[in-house]
Amino acid sequence: MRNPVTPFRLAAFTALLAFFVIVFGAFVRLSDAGLSCPDWPTCYGKATWPGHAGEIARANEAFPDRPFETHKAWREQVHRMLAGTLGTLVFALALVAAWPRRAHVAALLGAALAAAAGVTLYMKAHHGASALLFAFAFAAPLAVAAILPRAWPWRIAVAAFGVVVFQAALGMWTVTLLLKPIVVMGHLLGGLLTFSLLAAVTLALAARTAPTDAQRRLRPIIVAALVLLSLQIALGGWTSANYAALACGADFPTCAGSWWPQTDFREGFVLWRGVGVNYEGGVLDAAARAAIQIAHRLGALVVFGHVLATAILAWRRGLRVNAAAVAMLLCTQVVLGILNVKLLLPLPVATAHNGVAALLLFSLIALLVRVVPPVAVDRRA
16 A cells, blocks of 8 residues: 655645745734734743633733734734644654664754753743753754765755754744844745745655756856845845835835935844844834835846846746746736835735745746756655
């Protein structure tokens, strides 16, 4: 009897869940629910969230500075539950990749236990010990991935577990550091990195034909496209984390009635502002937010030009399905970005803007895997 849960199916389902977590996380952030549960990983001390009048009263008493809001709290806690499920699946995939090498499996099990203990110690306010355990849980999978004597897709699968552990820490810091922009942006990038690694594993485990010499020569161009897109996504995350999406009002392509309004790039790109500041709603003035928005728009022009050229070259070298997907998603992303401004950031459009960014990233990864020679991979274990 055939096992229905093959490594390829596990990787594909995990990548799909990672994409959903990214989109749902964007929905949570854009609906201003990022601090709707003031503690972590519980929500007002509960594994789910307060539901009865008595529980809500106790929650408000315990956190008087953060009154309970049902319509926001459930979003944040469901997002955490989905992220926890994703972490479990990534751990399972890492074990499959390391199996049956006992030392490597033991190291991954140790990392998982360290992460669990780190959460427990964090809840008991032992933050220093918790950080050390999280550091071990992050480093151990990366070390295993570096020495694992298997093809690169399996090593990436193991490394993805380390990224997920760090992503959990970023989720914790997002709450405890009160939406500090550098942490919020890092959390977004960590989610996209997790999705990218899982997508690469899935695509590598799928059967495919070898590329031609002309197609292989596209590799540096595609890598450059991925780097530029990643930088642009980081700029988008910085824009969102600093509440600068509407810094130009509903003006496009101008900004606040001018092609170059008053800007303050130095203040707009200060990465660290200390601890104890609540960044909900943003703390920057109009000039600093305008600088961030202008940088995001200029970055979009650069990315659009290079990624479109990449798609055209891929089309000409026979990769027409991949090229069409890249071009279609690129144009969709630009339209969604413009609509975000013109319609004053409606939640469905803003959420879709995040989702299509992830899909565009996936399409470029698929194109890159397509021009890399396939490796001999045991797809059963």
